[in-house]
Amino acid sequence: MDRIRQQYMFHLDNIRLKKNITIKELCDGICDDRQYRKYRSGDNNISDIRLLEFCEKLGISSRDFYYTLNEKDEYDFNLLKELYNLIVNHKFSDAKKILDKGFKYSYLTIQNKRLLEYCKIRFFYTQKEYKGDQAVEEISKNINIQECCKKEIFDFVDVLFFLLLAEIQVKTEKVQALNQLIKILNNPNHLYLSPEKRDLIAPIYSNVSIMLGKLNRFNDLLRINSLGIEYCIKNSFSKSLTKLYQTRALALYKLERFSEADEFIAKSLSNSISIESIEANHKLFKQLVKDFNKNPFEVLNEYFIRKKEEINM
Template sequence: MNTTTHYALHIDDLRISKGLTVHELCEGICDDSTYRRYKTGNKDIPIYKIKMFCDKLGLDLDEFLSNTMSKTSIEYKKIYNLYYAMQKKEWKIISDFIDKNQNIAFFYPSNKTLYSFISNTYLYQIKKIYEDEYIQNLINLLPGSLNTASFNDVIILEKISDIEVNHHIVTHLNILNELLLNPKKLYLIKNNEHVISNLYVNVSIFYSRLKLFHESYAIAEKGISFSLKHNQYKALPRLYYLLAYTLFNLGKQVSALKELTYMFAHIYSTKKKDQLDYFLKLVNEEFGQDIYDQMKSYLSLLDLSYNNKKEV
Protein backbone atom coordinates (compact mmCIF):
# COMPACT_ATOMS: atom_id res chain seq x y z
CA MET A 1 0.00 0.00 0.00
CA ASN A 2 1.49 3.35 -1.01
CA THR A 3 1.71 6.37 1.26
CA THR A 4 -1.13 8.39 -0.25
CA THR A 5 -3.48 5.42 0.08
CA HIS A 6 -2.70 5.34 3.81
CA TYR A 7 -3.63 9.01 3.96
CA ALA A 8 -6.89 8.41 2.10
CA LEU A 9 -7.89 5.50 4.36
CA HIS A 10 -7.19 7.50 7.50
CA ILE A 11 -9.21 10.40 6.12
CA ASP A 12 -12.08 7.96 5.58
CA ASP A 13 -11.77 6.65 9.15
CA LEU A 14 -12.02 10.23 10.38
CA ARG A 15 -15.01 10.86 8.12
CA ILE A 16 -16.82 7.88 9.66
CA SER A 17 -15.91 8.85 13.24
CA LYS A 18 -17.30 12.35 12.67
CA GLY A 19 -20.52 11.01 11.14
CA LEU A 20 -20.03 12.58 7.71
CA THR A 21 -21.23 11.05 4.47
CA VAL A 22 -18.78 10.75 1.57
CA HIS A 23 -20.71 13.45 -0.26
CA GLU A 24 -20.55 15.83 2.73
CA LEU A 25 -16.79 15.38 3.09
CA CYS A 26 -16.04 15.64 -0.61
CA GLU A 27 -18.24 18.65 -1.36
CA GLY A 28 -16.05 21.37 -2.84
CA ILE A 29 -12.99 19.06 -2.93
CA CYS A 30 -13.63 16.20 -5.37
CA ASP A 31 -16.42 13.97 -6.62
CA ASP A 32 -17.42 10.72 -4.91
CA SER A 33 -15.88 8.58 -7.64
CA THR A 34 -12.46 10.23 -7.30
CA TYR A 35 -12.65 9.80 -3.53
CA ARG A 36 -13.22 6.05 -3.93
CA ARG A 37 -10.22 5.87 -6.27
CA TYR A 38 -8.07 7.60 -3.61
CA LYS A 39 -9.13 4.93 -1.09
CA THR A 40 -8.44 1.98 -3.38
CA GLY A 41 -5.04 3.31 -4.45
CA ASN A 42 -6.08 3.69 -8.07
CA LYS A 43 -5.35 7.41 -7.86
CA ASP A 44 -2.82 9.30 -5.73
CA ILE A 45 -4.31 11.97 -3.49
CA PRO A 46 -2.49 15.33 -3.96
CA ILE A 47 -1.18 17.08 -0.85
CA TYR A 48 -3.38 20.15 -1.44
CA LYS A 49 -6.43 17.85 -1.43
CA ILE A 50 -5.26 16.31 1.86
CA LYS A 51 -5.01 19.86 3.24
CA MET A 52 -8.59 20.57 2.13
CA PHE A 53 -9.85 17.37 3.76
CA CYS A 54 -7.97 18.21 6.98
CA ASP A 55 -9.48 21.70 7.02
CA LYS A 56 -12.96 20.26 6.69
CA LEU A 57 -12.23 17.72 9.46
CA GLY A 58 -10.78 20.42 11.72
CA LEU A 59 -7.26 18.97 11.79
CA ASP A 60 -3.78 20.41 11.39
CA LEU A 61 -2.17 19.08 8.20
CA ASP A 62 1.32 18.47 9.62
CA GLU A 63 -0.05 16.66 12.67
CA PHE A 64 -2.31 14.51 10.50
CA LEU A 65 0.55 13.50 8.17
CA SER A 66 2.87 12.67 11.06
CA ASN A 67 0.32 10.71 13.08
CA THR A 68 -0.95 8.80 10.06
CA MET A 69 2.48 7.58 9.00
CA SER A 70 3.63 6.90 12.56
CA LYS A 71 0.88 4.28 12.94
CA THR A 72 2.23 2.32 9.97
CA SER A 73 5.81 2.36 11.25
CA ILE A 74 7.78 -0.43 12.91
CA GLU A 75 8.67 1.86 15.81
CA TYR A 76 4.96 2.42 16.51
CA LYS A 77 4.31 -1.31 16.77
CA LYS A 78 7.15 -1.67 19.27
CA ILE A 79 5.93 1.21 21.42
CA TYR A 80 2.32 0.12 21.20
CA ASN A 81 3.29 -3.32 22.49
CA LEU A 82 4.90 -1.53 25.43
CA TYR A 83 1.65 0.35 26.03
CA TYR A 84 -0.20 -2.95 26.37
CA ALA A 85 2.49 -4.24 28.72
CA MET A 86 1.85 -1.14 30.83
CA GLN A 87 -1.90 -1.81 30.80
CA LYS A 88 -1.22 -5.31 32.11
CA LYS A 89 1.29 -3.94 34.66
CA GLU A 90 4.05 -6.05 33.11
CA TRP A 91 6.71 -3.65 34.37
CA LYS A 92 9.66 -5.97 33.72
CA ILE A 93 8.98 -5.87 29.97
CA ILE A 94 9.10 -2.08 30.09
CA SER A 95 12.16 -2.07 32.32
CA ASP A 96 14.04 -4.38 29.98
CA PHE A 97 13.10 -2.28 26.95
CA ILE A 98 14.25 0.96 28.61
CA ASP A 99 17.55 -0.62 29.70
CA LYS A 100 18.27 -1.86 26.18
CA ASN A 101 17.26 1.38 24.47
CA GLN A 102 18.87 4.15 26.50
CA ASN A 103 19.55 6.31 23.44
CA ILE A 104 16.40 5.54 21.50
CA ALA A 105 15.47 8.10 18.82
CA PHE A 106 12.12 8.52 17.13
CA PHE A 107 11.30 9.54 13.60
CA TYR A 108 7.67 10.35 14.46
CA PRO A 109 6.79 12.78 17.29
CA SER A 110 3.59 10.91 18.21
CA ASN A 111 5.59 7.73 18.87
CA LYS A 112 7.98 9.71 21.05
CA THR A 113 5.01 11.09 23.01
CA LEU A 114 3.58 7.62 23.61
CA TYR A 115 6.96 6.29 24.71
CA SER A 116 7.51 9.25 27.05
CA PHE A 117 4.12 8.58 28.61
CA ILE A 118 4.97 4.90 29.15
CA SER A 119 8.46 5.54 30.50
CA ASN A 120 7.27 8.27 32.89
CA THR A 121 4.49 6.00 34.14
CA TYR A 122 7.03 3.25 34.74
CA LEU A 123 9.34 5.64 36.64
CA TYR A 124 6.38 6.79 38.75
CA GLN A 125 5.39 3.20 39.41
CA ILE A 126 8.85 2.30 40.76
CA LYS A 127 9.01 5.61 42.68
CA LYS A 128 11.92 7.05 40.73
CA ILE A 129 9.82 10.18 40.22
CA TYR A 130 7.10 11.47 42.51
CA GLU A 131 3.56 12.58 41.90
CA ASP A 132 4.07 16.28 41.23
CA GLU A 133 6.89 15.65 38.76
CA TYR A 134 4.97 12.84 37.09
CA ILE A 135 1.86 14.97 36.60
CA GLN A 136 3.87 17.87 35.21
CA ASN A 137 5.75 15.58 32.82
CA LEU A 138 2.44 14.26 31.49
CA ILE A 139 0.94 17.73 31.14
CA ASN A 140 4.00 18.71 29.10
CA LEU A 141 3.19 15.91 26.65
CA LEU A 142 -0.22 17.38 25.83
CA PRO A 143 -0.69 19.76 22.89
CA GLY A 144 -1.42 23.42 23.49
CA SER A 145 -4.96 23.07 22.15
CA LEU A 146 -7.34 20.18 22.71
CA ASN A 147 -10.20 21.15 20.42
CA THR A 148 -9.54 17.75 18.87
CA ALA A 149 -7.60 14.93 20.48
CA SER A 150 -5.61 11.89 19.42
CA PHE A 151 -5.40 8.52 21.12
CA ASN A 152 -2.23 9.65 22.93
CA ASP A 153 -3.96 12.76 24.26
CA VAL A 154 -6.92 10.96 25.83
CA ILE A 155 -4.92 8.21 27.54
CA ILE A 156 -2.59 10.85 29.01
CA LEU A 157 -5.57 12.91 30.18
CA GLU A 158 -7.03 9.83 31.86
CA LYS A 159 -3.85 9.17 33.82
CA ILE A 160 -3.61 12.79 34.97
CA SER A 161 -7.30 12.78 35.92
CA ASP A 162 -6.96 9.62 37.98
CA ILE A 163 -4.40 11.30 40.23
CA GLU A 164 -6.02 14.74 40.31
CA VAL A 165 -9.37 13.28 41.40
CA ASN A 166 -7.65 11.98 44.55
CA HIS A 167 -7.07 15.65 45.41
CA HIS A 168 -10.60 16.70 44.35
CA ILE A 169 -9.26 18.44 41.25
CA VAL A 170 -11.26 18.07 38.03
CA THR A 171 -9.29 20.29 35.62
CA HIS A 172 -8.12 17.59 33.22
CA LEU A 173 -11.05 15.29 33.99
CA ASN A 174 -13.43 17.94 32.65
CA ILE A 175 -11.32 18.31 29.49
CA LEU A 176 -11.37 14.55 28.92
CA ASN A 177 -15.08 14.41 29.67
CA GLU A 178 -15.82 17.09 27.08
CA LEU A 179 -13.88 15.16 24.43
CA LEU A 180 -15.60 11.86 25.20
CA LEU A 181 -19.04 13.47 25.20
CA ASN A 182 -18.21 14.69 21.68
CA PRO A 183 -16.40 11.69 20.11
CA LYS A 184 -16.27 13.48 16.76
CA LYS A 185 -13.41 15.43 18.37
CA LEU A 186 -11.37 12.22 18.63
CA TYR A 187 -9.16 11.15 15.74
CA LEU A 188 -6.79 8.31 14.91
CA ILE A 189 -8.50 5.98 17.38
CA LYS A 190 -9.18 3.20 14.88
CA ASN A 191 -8.27 -0.23 16.33
CA ASN A 192 -8.24 1.38 19.80
CA GLU A 193 -12.00 1.62 20.29
CA HIS A 194 -11.83 -0.94 23.12
CA VAL A 195 -9.48 1.39 25.01
CA ILE A 196 -11.82 4.33 24.45
CA SER A 197 -14.78 2.28 25.76
CA ASN A 198 -12.84 1.68 28.96
CA LEU A 199 -12.10 5.40 29.21
CA TYR A 200 -15.84 6.04 29.42
CA VAL A 201 -16.00 3.57 32.31
CA ASN A 202 -13.09 5.17 34.15
CA VAL A 203 -14.29 8.75 33.69
CA SER A 204 -17.71 7.76 35.03
CA ILE A 205 -16.01 6.15 38.04
CA PHE A 206 -13.89 9.28 38.62
CA TYR A 207 -17.01 11.45 38.78
CA SER A 208 -18.81 8.99 41.03
CA ARG A 209 -15.83 9.04 43.40
CA LEU A 210 -16.43 12.78 43.70
CA LYS A 211 -20.19 12.18 44.09
CA LEU A 212 -20.80 14.11 40.87
CA PHE A 213 -23.50 11.68 39.86
CA HIS A 214 -25.09 13.70 37.05
CA GLU A 215 -21.72 13.90 35.28
CA SER A 216 -21.06 10.22 36.01
CA TYR A 217 -24.42 9.25 34.50
CA ALA A 218 -23.98 11.37 31.36
CA ILE A 219 -20.57 9.94 30.45
CA ALA A 220 -21.63 6.33 31.16
CA GLU A 221 -24.69 6.81 28.93
CA LYS A 222 -22.46 8.18 26.16
CA GLY A 223 -20.08 5.26 26.68
CA ILE A 224 -22.87 2.77 26.01
CA SER A 225 -23.71 4.59 22.78
CA PHE A 226 -20.04 4.61 21.71
CA SER A 227 -19.51 0.94 22.62
CA LEU A 228 -22.58 -0.26 20.74
CA LYS A 229 -21.67 1.82 17.70
CA HIS A 230 -18.16 0.33 17.59
CA ASN A 231 -19.12 -3.24 18.62
CA GLN A 232 -17.22 -2.98 21.90
CA TYR A 233 -19.34 -5.13 24.20
CA LYS A 234 -16.82 -5.94 26.92
CA ALA A 235 -17.27 -2.60 28.70
CA LEU A 236 -21.09 -2.72 28.59
CA PRO A 237 -21.71 -4.48 31.95
CA ARG A 238 -19.65 -1.89 33.82
CA LEU A 239 -21.31 0.98 31.95
CA TYR A 240 -24.82 -0.33 32.69
CA TYR A 241 -23.80 -0.84 36.31
CA LEU A 242 -22.53 2.74 36.53
CA LEU A 243 -25.81 4.03 35.08
CA ALA A 244 -27.69 2.07 37.74
CA TYR A 245 -25.33 3.19 40.52
CA THR A 246 -25.61 6.88 39.64
CA LEU A 247 -29.40 6.71 39.26
CA PHE A 248 -29.66 4.95 42.63
CA ASN A 249 -27.60 7.70 44.25
CA LEU A 250 -29.79 10.33 42.58
CA GLY A 251 -32.83 8.75 44.21
CA LYS A 252 -34.18 7.15 41.02
CA GLN A 253 -34.54 3.58 42.20
CA VAL A 254 -36.96 2.37 39.52
CA SER A 255 -34.68 3.62 36.72
CA ALA A 256 -31.69 2.09 38.49
CA LEU A 257 -33.42 -1.29 38.60
CA LYS A 258 -34.10 -1.10 34.87
CA GLU A 259 -30.41 -0.54 34.11
CA LEU A 260 -29.45 -3.44 36.38
CA THR A 261 -31.79 -5.75 34.48
CA TYR A 262 -30.18 -4.65 31.19
CA MET A 263 -26.78 -5.38 32.67
CA PHE A 264 -27.68 -8.82 34.00
CA ALA A 265 -29.49 -9.77 30.79
CA HIS A 266 -26.34 -8.87 28.82
CA ILE A 267 -24.06 -10.84 31.15
CA TYR A 268 -26.46 -13.79 31.19
CA SER A 269 -26.34 -13.93 27.39
CA THR A 270 -22.54 -14.27 27.53
CA LYS A 271 -22.73 -17.22 29.97
CA LYS A 272 -20.01 -15.70 32.17
CA LYS A 273 -20.94 -17.03 35.61
CA ASP A 274 -17.94 -15.43 37.32
CA GLN A 275 -19.08 -12.03 36.04
CA LEU A 276 -22.64 -12.68 37.22
CA ASP A 277 -21.36 -13.59 40.67
CA TYR A 278 -19.09 -10.51 40.75
CA PHE A 279 -21.87 -8.05 39.93
CA LEU A 280 -24.37 -9.75 42.24
CA LYS A 281 -21.92 -9.32 45.09
CA LEU A 282 -21.41 -5.68 44.11
CA VAL A 283 -25.17 -5.08 44.02
CA ASN A 284 -25.50 -6.56 47.49
CA GLU A 285 -22.74 -4.28 48.81
CA GLU A 286 -23.79 -1.05 47.10
CA PHE A 287 -27.56 -1.32 46.58
CA GLY A 288 -28.64 -3.37 49.58
CA GLN A 289 -30.35 -6.68 50.28
CA ASP A 290 -33.74 -5.78 48.77
CA ILE A 291 -32.40 -4.96 45.30
CA TYR A 292 -29.98 -7.89 45.53
CA ASP A 293 -32.95 -10.23 46.12
CA GLN A 294 -34.84 -8.69 43.19
CA MET A 295 -31.89 -9.29 40.88
CA LYS A 296 -31.55 -12.89 42.09
CA SER A 297 -35.24 -13.41 41.27
CA TYR A 298 -34.74 -11.82 37.86
CA LEU A 299 -31.86 -14.20 37.09
CA SER A 300 -34.04 -17.13 38.17
CA LEU A 301 -36.65 -16.00 35.64
CA LEU A 302 -33.96 -15.86 32.95
CA ASP A 303 -32.93 -19.40 33.86
CA LEU A 304 -36.55 -20.57 33.66
CA SER A 305 -37.09 -18.89 30.29
CA TYR A 306 -33.85 -20.34 28.91
CA ASN A 307 -34.65 -23.88 30.11
CA ASN A 308 -38.17 -23.71 28.66
CA LYS A 309 -36.76 -22.74 25.27
CA LYS A 310 -34.34 -25.67 25.42
CA GLU A 311 -37.17 -28.09 26.11
CA VAL A 312 -39.14 -26.77 23.14
Protein backbone atom coordinates (compact mmCIF):
# COMPACT_ATOMS: atom_id res chain seq x y z
CA MET A 1 0.00 0.00 0.00
CA ASP A 2 1.29 3.45 -0.99
CA ARG A 3 0.17 5.80 1.80
CA ILE A 4 0.52 8.87 -0.41
CA ARG A 5 -1.78 7.32 -3.01
CA GLN A 6 -4.25 6.38 -0.30
CA GLN A 7 -4.24 9.96 0.98
CA TYR A 8 -4.99 11.10 -2.58
CA MET A 9 -8.00 8.76 -2.58
CA PHE A 10 -9.25 10.00 0.81
CA HIS A 11 -9.08 13.56 -0.50
CA LEU A 12 -10.72 12.59 -3.80
CA ASP A 13 -13.52 10.81 -1.94
CA ASN A 14 -14.13 13.87 0.27
CA ILE A 15 -14.53 16.00 -2.86
CA ARG A 16 -16.95 13.40 -4.27
CA LEU A 17 -19.05 13.53 -1.09
CA LYS A 18 -19.09 17.36 -1.07
CA LYS A 19 -20.33 17.35 -4.65
CA ASN A 20 -23.01 14.77 -3.74
CA ILE A 21 -21.83 12.34 -6.41
CA THR A 22 -22.22 8.60 -5.90
CA ILE A 23 -19.32 6.20 -6.42
CA LYS A 24 -21.22 4.61 -9.29
CA GLU A 25 -21.68 7.99 -11.01
CA LEU A 26 -18.02 8.90 -10.55
CA CYS A 27 -16.77 5.55 -11.85
CA ASP A 28 -19.05 5.45 -14.90
CA GLY A 29 -16.84 5.13 -17.99
CA ILE A 30 -13.66 4.95 -15.90
CA CYS A 31 -13.67 1.75 -13.82
CA ASP A 32 -16.10 -0.36 -11.79
CA ASP A 33 -17.05 0.76 -8.28
CA ARG A 34 -15.34 -2.31 -6.78
CA GLN A 35 -12.00 -1.06 -8.17
CA TYR A 36 -12.70 2.40 -6.72
CA ARG A 37 -13.20 0.90 -3.25
CA LYS A 38 -9.91 -0.97 -3.60
CA TYR A 39 -8.19 2.34 -4.38
CA ARG A 40 -9.80 3.92 -1.33
CA SER A 41 -8.91 1.05 1.01
CA GLY A 42 -5.32 0.96 -0.20
CA ASP A 43 -5.58 -2.56 -1.63
CA ASN A 44 -4.69 -1.11 -5.04
CA ASN A 45 -2.67 2.04 -5.76
CA ILE A 46 -4.35 4.61 -7.99
CA SER A 47 -2.30 5.67 -11.03
CA ASP A 48 -1.66 9.29 -12.00
CA ILE A 49 -3.74 8.89 -15.18
CA ARG A 50 -6.70 7.37 -13.30
CA LEU A 51 -6.50 10.18 -10.72
CA LEU A 52 -6.67 12.77 -13.50
CA GLU A 53 -9.69 10.95 -15.00
CA PHE A 54 -11.53 11.18 -11.67
CA CYS A 55 -10.61 14.86 -11.30
CA GLU A 56 -12.01 15.58 -14.75
CA LYS A 57 -15.21 13.72 -13.87
CA LEU A 58 -15.51 15.81 -10.68
CA GLY A 59 -15.05 19.00 -12.69
CA ILE A 60 -11.79 20.06 -11.03
CA SER A 61 -8.30 20.53 -12.43
CA SER A 62 -5.32 18.56 -11.12
CA ARG A 63 -3.93 21.85 -9.77
CA ASP A 64 -7.11 22.46 -7.77
CA PHE A 65 -6.95 18.89 -6.46
CA TYR A 66 -3.39 19.18 -5.14
CA TYR A 67 -3.88 22.74 -3.92
CA THR A 68 -6.85 21.79 -1.72
CA LEU A 69 -4.96 18.69 -0.61
CA ASN A 70 -2.17 20.80 0.82
CA GLU A 71 -3.93 23.94 2.02
CA LYS A 72 -4.70 22.40 5.46
CA ASP A 73 -1.12 22.77 6.68
CA GLU A 74 -0.48 26.23 5.22
CA TYR A 75 1.32 27.59 8.31
CA ASP A 76 3.75 24.69 8.55
CA PHE A 77 4.22 24.69 4.78
CA ASN A 78 5.23 28.37 4.87
CA LEU A 79 7.75 27.52 7.59
CA LEU A 80 8.96 24.58 5.49
CA LYS A 81 9.29 26.88 2.49
CA GLU A 82 11.37 29.28 4.57
CA LEU A 83 13.57 26.36 5.68
CA TYR A 84 14.00 25.21 2.09
CA ASN A 85 14.98 28.71 0.90
CA LEU A 86 17.47 29.11 3.75
CA ILE A 87 19.16 25.84 2.78
CA VAL A 88 19.18 26.74 -0.93
CA ASN A 89 20.78 30.10 -0.08
CA HIS A 90 23.34 28.44 2.25
CA LYS A 91 22.06 30.19 5.37
CA PHE A 92 22.64 27.10 7.45
CA SER A 93 22.74 28.64 10.92
CA ASP A 94 19.23 30.06 10.40
CA ALA A 95 18.06 26.76 8.89
CA LYS A 96 19.37 24.89 11.92
CA LYS A 97 17.29 27.09 14.24
CA ILE A 98 14.11 26.07 12.39
CA LEU A 99 15.11 22.40 12.38
CA ASP A 100 15.91 22.51 16.10
CA LYS A 101 12.57 24.12 16.84
CA GLY A 102 10.81 21.36 14.91
CA PHE A 103 7.40 20.99 13.29
CA LYS A 104 4.01 19.70 14.34
CA TYR A 105 4.71 16.56 12.34
CA SER A 106 1.25 15.06 12.73
CA TYR A 107 -0.29 18.23 11.22
CA LEU A 108 1.72 17.98 7.99
CA THR A 109 0.32 16.39 4.85
CA ILE A 110 2.22 13.38 3.55
CA GLN A 111 3.77 15.45 0.77
CA ASN A 112 5.01 18.10 3.16
CA LYS A 113 6.41 15.43 5.47
CA ARG A 114 8.43 14.31 2.45
CA LEU A 115 9.56 17.91 1.88
CA LEU A 116 10.69 18.11 5.50
CA GLU A 117 12.66 14.87 5.12
CA TYR A 118 14.26 16.26 1.97
CA CYS A 119 15.30 19.45 3.80
CA LYS A 120 16.84 17.40 6.62
CA ILE A 121 18.80 15.16 4.25
CA ARG A 122 19.96 18.13 2.17
CA PHE A 123 21.00 19.98 5.33
CA PHE A 124 22.93 17.07 6.85
CA TYR A 125 24.60 16.22 3.52
CA THR A 126 25.64 19.81 2.87
CA GLN A 127 26.95 20.14 6.43
CA LYS A 128 28.91 16.89 5.90
CA GLU A 129 27.02 15.10 8.67
CA TYR A 130 25.98 12.61 5.98
CA LYS A 131 28.43 11.12 3.50
CA GLY A 132 27.22 10.53 -0.04
CA ASP A 133 26.27 6.87 0.43
CA GLN A 134 24.45 7.66 3.68
CA ALA A 135 22.50 10.47 1.98
CA VAL A 136 21.55 8.10 -0.87
CA GLU A 137 20.32 5.57 1.69
CA GLU A 138 18.14 8.24 3.34
CA ILE A 139 16.82 9.37 -0.04
CA SER A 140 15.87 5.75 -0.83
CA LYS A 141 13.70 5.67 2.27
CA ASN A 142 11.61 8.50 0.82
CA ILE A 143 11.54 7.71 -2.88
CA ASN A 144 11.75 4.41 -4.76
CA ILE A 145 14.09 5.48 -7.54
CA GLN A 146 13.29 2.65 -9.96
CA GLU A 147 9.52 2.93 -9.48
CA CYS A 148 9.56 6.73 -9.53
CA CYS A 149 11.28 6.70 -12.93
CA LYS A 150 8.23 4.89 -14.32
CA LYS A 151 5.79 7.59 -13.13
CA GLU A 152 4.02 9.79 -15.64
CA ILE A 153 3.50 12.78 -13.33
CA PHE A 154 6.00 14.03 -10.75
CA ASP A 155 5.46 16.41 -7.86
CA PHE A 156 8.03 18.95 -6.79
CA VAL A 157 9.33 16.78 -3.91
CA ASP A 158 10.09 13.97 -6.37
CA VAL A 159 12.10 16.48 -8.38
CA LEU A 160 13.97 17.74 -5.31
CA PHE A 161 15.00 14.21 -4.34
CA PHE A 162 16.15 13.54 -7.91
CA LEU A 163 18.17 16.77 -7.80
CA LEU A 164 19.99 15.84 -4.60
CA LEU A 165 20.62 12.33 -5.88
CA ALA A 166 21.93 13.73 -9.16
CA GLU A 167 24.36 16.04 -7.33
CA ILE A 168 25.72 13.06 -5.39
CA GLN A 169 25.91 10.79 -8.45
CA VAL A 170 27.61 13.37 -10.70
CA LYS A 171 30.62 13.38 -8.36
CA THR A 172 31.25 9.79 -9.47
CA GLU A 173 30.16 10.50 -13.08
CA LYS A 174 26.86 8.64 -12.72
CA VAL A 175 23.99 10.33 -14.55
CA GLN A 176 20.83 8.23 -13.96
CA ALA A 177 19.14 10.81 -11.72
CA LEU A 178 20.38 13.74 -13.82
CA ASN A 179 18.97 12.24 -17.01
CA GLN A 180 15.64 11.67 -15.28
CA LEU A 181 15.61 15.31 -14.19
CA ILE A 182 16.30 16.42 -17.75
CA LYS A 183 13.43 14.25 -18.98
CA ILE A 184 11.06 15.83 -16.45
CA LEU A 185 12.15 19.43 -17.08
CA ASN A 186 12.03 18.96 -20.85
CA ASN A 187 8.33 18.11 -20.70
CA PRO A 188 6.24 20.34 -18.40
CA ASN A 189 3.35 17.87 -18.72
CA HIS A 190 5.37 15.47 -16.55
CA LEU A 191 5.56 17.98 -13.72
CA TYR A 192 2.78 18.94 -11.34
CA LEU A 193 3.25 22.22 -9.46
CA SER A 194 0.60 23.82 -7.28
CA PRO A 195 0.64 27.65 -7.49
CA GLU A 196 2.29 28.24 -4.11
CA LYS A 197 5.19 25.91 -4.90
CA ARG A 198 6.23 27.01 -8.38
CA ASP A 199 9.07 29.19 -7.12
CA LEU A 200 10.68 26.17 -5.43
CA ILE A 201 11.40 24.66 -8.84
CA ALA A 202 13.13 27.74 -10.31
CA PRO A 203 16.61 27.09 -8.77
CA ILE A 204 16.54 23.50 -10.07
CA TYR A 205 16.99 24.70 -13.65
CA SER A 206 20.22 26.49 -12.72
CA ASN A 207 21.45 23.55 -10.61
CA VAL A 208 20.88 21.14 -13.49
CA SER A 209 22.63 23.59 -15.84
CA ILE A 210 25.65 23.67 -13.54
CA MET A 211 25.85 19.85 -13.39
CA LEU A 212 25.61 19.59 -17.18
CA GLY A 213 28.40 22.15 -17.46
CA LYS A 214 30.64 20.06 -15.20
CA LEU A 215 30.02 17.10 -17.52
CA ASN A 216 30.78 19.26 -20.61
CA ARG A 217 27.28 18.56 -21.95
CA PHE A 218 26.93 22.11 -23.19
CA ASN A 219 24.18 21.57 -25.77
CA ASP A 220 22.00 19.83 -23.17
CA LEU A 221 22.83 22.69 -20.82
CA LEU A 222 21.66 25.30 -23.31
CA ARG A 223 18.34 23.51 -23.86
CA ILE A 224 17.52 23.14 -20.16
CA ASN A 225 18.87 26.60 -19.43
CA SER A 226 16.61 28.14 -22.06
CA LEU A 227 13.57 26.43 -20.51
CA GLY A 228 14.63 27.72 -17.08
CA ILE A 229 14.98 31.29 -18.31
CA GLU A 230 11.57 31.08 -19.98
CA TYR A 231 10.03 29.62 -16.80
CA CYS A 232 11.52 32.32 -14.54
CA ILE A 233 10.51 35.20 -16.80
CA LYS A 234 6.99 33.81 -17.22
CA ASN A 235 6.53 33.44 -13.45
CA SER A 236 8.56 36.54 -12.42
CA PHE A 237 11.21 34.56 -10.51
CA SER A 238 14.03 37.04 -11.08
CA LYS A 239 16.35 35.67 -8.39
CA SER A 240 17.16 32.47 -10.29
CA LEU A 241 17.79 34.33 -13.54
CA THR A 242 21.23 35.60 -12.47
CA LYS A 243 22.68 32.09 -12.15
CA LEU A 244 20.89 30.89 -15.30
CA TYR A 245 22.35 33.78 -17.32
CA GLN A 246 25.79 33.18 -15.80
CA THR A 247 25.85 29.45 -16.60
CA ARG A 248 24.53 30.10 -20.12
CA ALA A 249 27.29 32.64 -20.72
CA LEU A 250 29.94 30.15 -19.61
CA ALA A 251 28.55 27.38 -21.86
CA LEU A 252 28.48 29.72 -24.87
CA TYR A 253 32.03 30.82 -24.09
CA LYS A 254 33.19 27.18 -23.97
CA LEU A 255 31.52 26.66 -27.38
CA GLU A 256 33.41 29.74 -28.66
CA ARG A 257 30.20 31.67 -29.29
CA PHE A 258 31.76 34.74 -27.74
CA SER A 259 29.35 37.51 -28.77
CA GLU A 260 26.41 35.49 -27.42
CA ALA A 261 28.37 34.82 -24.22
CA ASP A 262 28.89 38.56 -23.74
CA GLU A 263 25.14 39.15 -23.98
CA PHE A 264 24.50 36.81 -21.05
CA ILE A 265 27.42 38.12 -19.03
CA ALA A 266 25.70 41.51 -19.32
CA LYS A 267 22.28 40.10 -18.46
CA SER A 268 23.65 38.23 -15.45
CA LEU A 269 25.31 41.31 -14.01
CA SER A 270 22.36 43.57 -14.83
CA ASN A 271 19.87 41.23 -13.17
CA SER A 272 22.05 40.89 -10.09
CA ILE A 273 22.44 44.66 -9.74
CA SER A 274 18.67 45.11 -9.88
CA ILE A 275 17.77 42.64 -7.13
CA GLU A 276 20.82 41.47 -5.16
CA SER A 277 22.85 42.89 -2.29
CA ILE A 278 26.16 44.70 -2.76
CA GLU A 279 27.92 41.65 -1.32
CA ALA A 280 26.24 39.33 -3.85
CA ASN A 281 27.06 41.71 -6.71
CA HIS A 282 30.71 41.84 -5.65
CA LYS A 283 30.87 38.05 -5.49
CA LEU A 284 29.33 37.73 -8.97
CA PHE A 285 31.72 40.37 -10.36
CA LYS A 286 34.76 38.44 -9.10
CA GLN A 287 33.42 35.15 -10.49
CA LEU A 288 32.73 36.68 -13.92
CA VAL A 289 36.25 38.12 -14.07
CA LYS A 290 37.65 34.70 -13.13
CA ASP A 291 35.52 32.82 -15.68
CA PHE A 292 35.90 35.18 -18.65
CA ASN A 293 39.07 37.18 -17.92
CA LYS A 294 37.38 40.48 -18.75
CA ASN A 295 35.73 43.37 -16.95
CA PRO A 296 31.99 42.53 -16.83
CA PHE A 297 31.05 46.21 -16.42
CA GLU A 298 32.73 46.97 -19.74
CA VAL A 299 30.77 44.09 -21.29
CA LEU A 300 27.57 45.48 -19.75
CA ASN A 301 28.30 48.96 -21.09
CA GLU A 302 28.93 47.64 -24.61
CA TYR A 303 25.70 45.63 -24.40
CA PHE A 304 23.71 48.74 -23.46
CA ILE A 305 25.30 50.70 -26.31
CA ARG A 306 24.28 47.99 -28.81
CA LYS A 307 20.74 47.93 -27.44
CA LYS A 308 20.54 51.72 -27.63
CA GLU A 309 21.59 51.61 -31.27
CA GLU A 310 19.00 48.90 -32.01
CA ILE A 311 16.23 50.96 -30.38
CA ASN A 312 17.22 54.11 -32.28
CA MET A 313 17.31 52.36 -35.67
